[in-house]
Amino acid sequence: MKLKASGFWKRFALFSAFAAVVIVEAENPYRFLDLNITYGDIYPLGVRQQGILINGQFPGPDVYSVTNDNLVINVYNNLDEPFLLSWNGVQQRRNSYQDGVYGTTCPIPPGKNFTYNLQVKDQIGSFFYFPSLALHKAAGGFGGIRILSRPKIPVPFPDPAGDFTLLIGDWFNRDHRQLKAILDGGHKLPSPNGILINGHGPNGTYFTVEQGKTYRFRISNVGLQNSLNFRIQGHLMKLVEVEGTHTLQTIYESLDVHVGQSYSVLVTMDQAAQDFYIVVSTRFTEQILTTTATLHYSNSYKAVSGPIPVGPTYEIDWSLNQARSIRTNLTSSGPRPNPQGSYHYGLINVTRTIKLVSTAAQVNGKQRYAVNSVSFVPADTPLKLADYFKIGGVFRVGSISDNPTGQNMYLDTSVMGADYRTFVEVVFENHENIVQSWHVDGYAFWVVGMDGGVWTPNSREEYNLRDAVSRSTTQVYPRSWTAIYMALDNVGMWNVRTENWGRQYLGQQFYLRVYTPVNSTRDEYPIPNNALLCGRAQRNSTTPF
Structure with missing residues (x-):
């Protein structure tokens, strides 16, 4: 017998009230970090390029935290153009103003700074940050994020002897402005020139380990468009965590990491003393x-x-079967001291089904990409600010439908409305011959099913309603579908996008407005006192907030 959604939310409200009491009694620690954004010469593939450095580094420094820490991150923009950082997979609970994408946050002007105030509320795991404007991601500006469990919360494996971040991704020798000009000219991005590991090309990075010990490797695909396979010569990998979820500890010889995804593996140094290759290669490419x-x-x-x-x-079948084998460890604790399996997502009634179909086409003679026929165009004002200040004419809720319409592709600032505390099913359907990767800001979701062909209601018979992995980014294989379940428990304006950055730039994204009429800080934090204002929000606002 299924639980009614109302019963679930009553229990959720009780837990939230308890959590609020805990927060009042003992405030969580603060961590302060300055990130200085500059240009600098880099040579990742032996060719001199102008890269985006953070604190003089390419890639940028790791951001370290512990569950529930408050992060105060001051970003100084020393570029000659606007800049934004976003936090891939880190959920800004009740706080989409801090999301760091143009639909929610004004860009940091050249020569200015902005302080992000984030709380990694009820999160653990491996993530990354990246620049979200234009094609800045093609020049660097990214770094790892690791959120450690609180000391009293058991972790389902012994402490490793070391903990490494590996940022892998495809790379272009062309300047990020040149790549942007290609897209602005109505063309597709070319093929990349190579693959990087922590900002270096072949044989450019060393990881020193001790024989007999076990190490953790946090692997994130920070590239622009290619799925990648990761493997270590002579060593097996034990998967232990995916984007904040402890997984069944399955052994793999190699692991597919799609664009925007993050994985943690344990590797035991059980071979004879010598050096070994760590290898990353593209998948599904000629x-x-x-x-x-x-x-x-x-x-x-x-x-x-x-x-x-x-x-x-x-x-593709090999990769699909590997993806299906990644399951949640139901006996382990997550960020709180209770088994992850105590949340029975498979017993909650779905109140709405959303089917998203991606398309590629020419609009006005230029290459564009769309979701349900709508190719997103940014407004002159961040949507979250327009919503807050009640500025009309910036966007229209319902400008993208729940299902494909069969219309020819058209341009619009697409926003889908959704009610707070509903439980939805989202189906991503891919009719193309490429692997797609989709991300939802502000949320983790359960990947309940994926298969070839076209999704139908009968496809629900294949769903994993027991131990599906919870994550924020999922792949959709060529001419296939992927289904997710998602509890809409985070009020705000949230970006739903392809992680293929050329496609995202040319319209394959939209915003999900999760709304409640109740004006309460319990549901959503107020606009930050230091919020940057731009566009029509600058003209219509009165300060202080």
């Missing part, structure tokens, strides 16, 4: 691009040798 790093045993006097381990190439 020309396979490969790069390597070095796993260096501290007692090794033997360099890497032998052929670079070959990974899978175009085997």
Whole structure:
């Protein structure tokens, strides 16, 4: 027998009230971080480029925190153009003003700074930050985020001997402005020139380990468009966490990491003392691009040798089966001291089904991409600010439908309305011959099913309603579908986008407005006192807020 949604939300409200009491009694720690954004020369593939550095680094420094920490991140924009940072997978609970995408946040002007105030409320795991405007992501400006469990919360594996961040991604030798000009001219992005591991091309990165010990590797695909396969010569990987969820500890020889996704694996250094290849290569491409790093045993006097381990190439079924094998560890605790399986998502009634179909077409002679026929165009004012100040004419709720309409592609500032505390099913359907990757800001969702062909209501018979993994980014295979369940428990204006950045830039995104008529800080934080104002919000606002 299924639980009614109302019963679920009553229990949720009781838990929220308890959590509020805990917060009042003992405020969570604050962590302060300054991020200085500059241009600088980089040579990731041996070609001089103007990169975006953070604190003089490419990639930028890791952001460290513990569950429920308050992060005060002061970003200084020393570029000659506006800049924004976004937090891929980190949920801004009740606070979409801090999301760092143009639909919610005004860009930081050149020579100015902005302070993000984030709380990693009830989160653990591996994520990353990145620049969200234009094609800045193609120049760098990204870094890892790790949210550690509180000391009293058990973690389902022993502390590793070391913890490494690996930012992998495709890379272009062209300047980010040149890539933007290609898209503005109505063309698709070219193929990338190579693959990077932590900002370096082949054999540019070393990881030193001790024989016999076990290490954690946090792997994030920060690239623009390519799915990547990750593997380590002579070593097996034990998957332990995916974007904030402890997983069943399955062993893999290699792991597909799609654009925008993050994984944590444990690797035991159980081989003879020598150096080994760490290998990353493109998936589902005619020309396979490969790069390597070095796993260096501290007692090794033997360099890497032998052929670079070959990974899978175009085997979609192999990748699909691997994705299905990634499940939640129901016996482990998450950010709170209760088993992750105590939340029975499969017993909650779905109140709405949303089917999203992506398309590619020419509009006015230029390449565009769309969701349900609508190709998103940014407004002159961030949508969240227009909503707050009640500025008409910026966007219209309902400008994108719940289902594909069959219309020709057209341009609009697409916003989908949704009610707070509803439980929805979202189906991503891919009619193209590419792998797609989709992300929802402000949320984690359960990936309940994926398969080839066209989704029908009968596809629900295949759903995993017991231990599906909860995450914020999911892939959709060529001519296939992926279904997710999502509890709309986070009020705000949230970006739903493809992680293929050229497609995102050319319209394959929209905003989900999760709304409640109750004006309460319990449901949504007020606009920050330091909020930047721009567009029509600047002309219509009165300060202080």
